[in-house]
Amino acid sequence: MSIFEDVKLLIDVDSRESGLDDKIDLIIKHAKRQVLLRLPSDIEEVPPELEYIVCEVSVARFNRLGNEGMSSYSQEGESISFDDANDIDAYDSDIKEWIARREGKKRGVLRFI
Template sequence: MIIENIESHLIYLLEKDNVPERLKYIVVEIAVRRYNRLGSEGMQSDSVEGHSITFYDLEKDFEPYQAIIDKETKREGIGRGKVMFF
């Protein structure tokens, strides 16, 4: 379910029908991050006896990959255009 949600979100961001093979690593990395957070979904940070953990906000999961996503959406537009004849 985690992977399906991440893929759906990435497909939405890319405005494509599926996740390109070269970007599947983004799905895996975010899935691992979300899986490790199970049971702590509502917490921003946690500290126990000197050991502290700070979590990313879920809405910022794709932020580290935004430049790659932007490049991929621009790649789709290269060489494509619209021709109109009158």
């Protein structure tokens, strides 16, 4: 599945429904840019191993549509709280780990028995 299809599935939008496609595309495009900003400058596309981050950040952003700038929302017994942090901040350690492995800084353990 593509990132687009994954996001539609996670936000529970029927794959045949196209009314939100432009918004979802824009959100995914912005999420990809966020990931790429944290990667070395020689990388021009999000690597397949990090596409899940684009998907998760896109879903989080989609769920906040209409509630931009709010830290919490409550109506008729339903309460929603939003993190003040940037959605992608939660994935910094994953991105750094991927970069370290790519650069060969993260090697396996050698044990002598």
